Amino acid sequence: MxxxxxxxxxxxxxxxxxxxxxxxxxxxxxxxxxxxxxxxxxxxxxxxxxxxxxLPGVIDPHVHFGFGSPETDFQTESRFAALGGTTTVLSFHRSADIRESFEPVRERAERQSCIDFGFHFGITSHLHVETLQEISRRFGVPSYKLYMMYKGAAGLSKGFTDIDDGLLFAALRETAKIPGAVLGVHCENVEVIPLLRDPLRAAGRDDLKAWNEQSPDFLEAENVHRVCYFATKTGTPVNIVHLSSREALNEVRRHRLSPDAPPMYVETCPHYLFLNDESPAGTYAKVNPPVRGQADVEAMWEGVLDGSVTTIGSDHVPRKRATKDKDIWAASNGFPGTGMILPILLHEGYHKRRVPLETLVKVASENSARIYGMPGKGSVEIGKxxxxxxxxxELEKTVDPATLESNxxxxxxxxxxxxxxxxxxxxxxxxxxxxxxxxxxxxxxxxxxxxxxxxx
Known part of the structure; x- marks a missing residue:
């Protein structure tokens, strides 16, 4: 041949x-x-x-294409991904009724993307839970995300009225019925955040550390406990997405010890491995959950090394600089990063910390292929x-947004x-x-x- x-x-x-x-x-x-x-x-x-x-191409299981320029994001952001060695992404799709909204988005992505892609569905209502089996099988999507930070008043501001612990439990129960499905959850206790945030704002704080202080590690850990506890009761595989702190990671470790524990995956992000709350990036590094102190950066690397952290996702959001050039309270959340996963893992992980390359490839490629049902991806093997x-x-380059192709x-x-x-x-x-x-x-x-x- x-x-x-x-x-x-x-x-x-x-x-x-x-x-x-x-x-x-x-x-x-x-x-x-x-x-x-x-x-x-x-x-x-x-x-x-x-x-x-x-190396096998990076699989980024956590991007938000469509949050920058909805009509062209799959073109620009797939290019940014490819430049950084990311060959597959899983992007989030949410709408009032996914049955009606999904196909046009998928078709546009197929026209624009230079890399392979899949989707997760955002669960924000009981309609989504009631139609979960239908949309999963119809569109071939067995992974979802529920946003604990959009409960109550925080959810109402975005038009979400159903997000509470009941929706979480219902989503877990329904996910458990779908073969190979996994529910990802954004864990922050948004009900306590205002109590901590308002005095910081009143004191005139306008720094990255204040963003960490208004949503501290224990509010993430408390939500992680709830998700893992409910997941054990329903037997549902769960993924704690963009986990940022030692305290939250220890909650997952603790729940994994239960003899009834279902698979509990942990995703962290390149920024939690590389930036801390004293970063000169300031509002450009504003994200939820916040970048933490250096002790939590060290904890994330410990999790990568001991296998408690399963995957790396960028949580990529491609908005413009103008949405960030405000004070810490008004600046938009999130930032671009899909093409930066591999350079950061090589620079900070391989070169600086001497993390074995095999370990980095597992969290950057192999594990996502396995967890998210992509058997043809994730490793260099015949047939894949x-x-x-x-x-x-050994190549050294300085990060320049003008060369990254992103929106x-x-x-x-x-x-x-x-x-x-x-x-x-x-x-x-x-x-x-x-x-x-x-x-x-x-x-x-x-x-x-x-x-x-x-x-x-």
């Missing part, structure tokens, strides 16, 4: 073997051969990787999609020099990003595919 493409002269990240010298043969978008160096492989095209690493990223571990025109990491960057990103064997630029072919014909992860 003549291969379409061979990547030769490379160090391949192989499951359970680590970096291994060799070459990869690709045919029809999939990995068809993994061979020793020097073995002759017939191919239409051969790329000499010059001794650089070949050729979603690959060629990495120069967003800022970054909380702007001006930082990071060591370890992708130089080529392939999605199903096709180069979509090369040397910091999106290829002309990917610009002209994006080619990303929707991932149906649940079948009728």
């Amino acid at each position: 003549e291969l379409d493409l061979v990547l030769t002269n490379t160090q391949i990240m192989l499951p359970s073997k680590g970096l291994t010298p060799g070459q990869i043969g690709i045919h029809d978008g999939r990995i068809a051969a993994i061979a020793e160096p020097g073995l002759a492989l017939r191919a239409k095209e051969t790329i000499d990787c010059q001794g650089l690493w070949t 999609d050729a979603d690959l990223v060629i990495v120069d571990p 967003s025109d800022y970054s909380p990491y702007e001006g930082m020099t990071l060591k370890g960057w992708p130089v080529r990103t392939l999605v199903r064997g096709r180069t979509v990003a090369l040397d910091g630029r999106i290829t002309e072919e990917a610009s002209r014909s994006p080619g990303g595919r929707f991932l149906r992860r649940l079948h009728p």
Whole structure:
């Protein structure tokens, strides 16, 4: 068989073997051969990787495409993702009635995205719970998110009237009936936050640390306890998304010890591994939950190393700088980050902290593929999609928003020099990003595919 493409002269990240010298043969978008160096492989095209690493493409299980420029986000943000070595994203879709809103969004994403993508559904009402089995099977989406921070007055301000512990329990119970489904939950006790926030505002505080103080770690941990406790009662796999603190992580560890505990996954974000509440990024680093103190940054790395943290998601939100150029209370929440996962893990994890590369690949790729039902993704193995990223571990670049292709025109990491960057990103064997630029072919014909992860 003549291969379409061979990547030769490379160090391949192989499951359970680590970096291994060799070459990869690709045919029809999939990995068809993994061979020793020097073995002759017939191919239409051969790329000499010059001794650089070949890793599985990053899977970002937590992006909010559509929150910047709804009509074009899948174009711009998929490009940002590809430039940083992210080859698959799972984005959040929510509306009053998902049965009516989903198809146009999926179709637009298929026209625009240069990487593969799937969705999670946002559960904000009892209608969503009542139709969960229908929309899951109809659209192939077995993962959801419920927002504890939109209870009560906080929810009313966004038009959500149903979010309370009853909706949480109902969503858990319904999720448990769907094979392979998992419920993600945003954990912050929003009912206590105003009690802590108002005195800080009255005192004239306008700093990133104040944002941490108005929603401290124990308000996250309290909600984590509730979710894990209810999940154990209903037997539902849950994912604590964007977890930020030691106290919250310890709650998950404690609940996992129960003999009746269902799978309890933990996602953290690159910013909780890299920024703290004294960051000069200021309002550009405002997010929910807040970036914490350095002790919590250390705790997140401990969780990555001991396996208590399961996945890394960016919580990417591509709004403009103007929404951030306000005081800490008025600035928008969230920031762009999907293309920064790999550079931050390499710079801070591999180079600075000596975290094993195998560990970083597990949380950045392998685990998300397994948890979210993407068996063709997440690792370099024969038969899997050729979603690959060629990495120069010694390359140093300074983060410049003008080069990142995002709708967003800022970054909380702007001006930082990071060591370890992708130089080529392939999605199903096709180069979509090369040397910091999106290829002309990917610009002209994006080619990303929707991932149906649940079948009728």
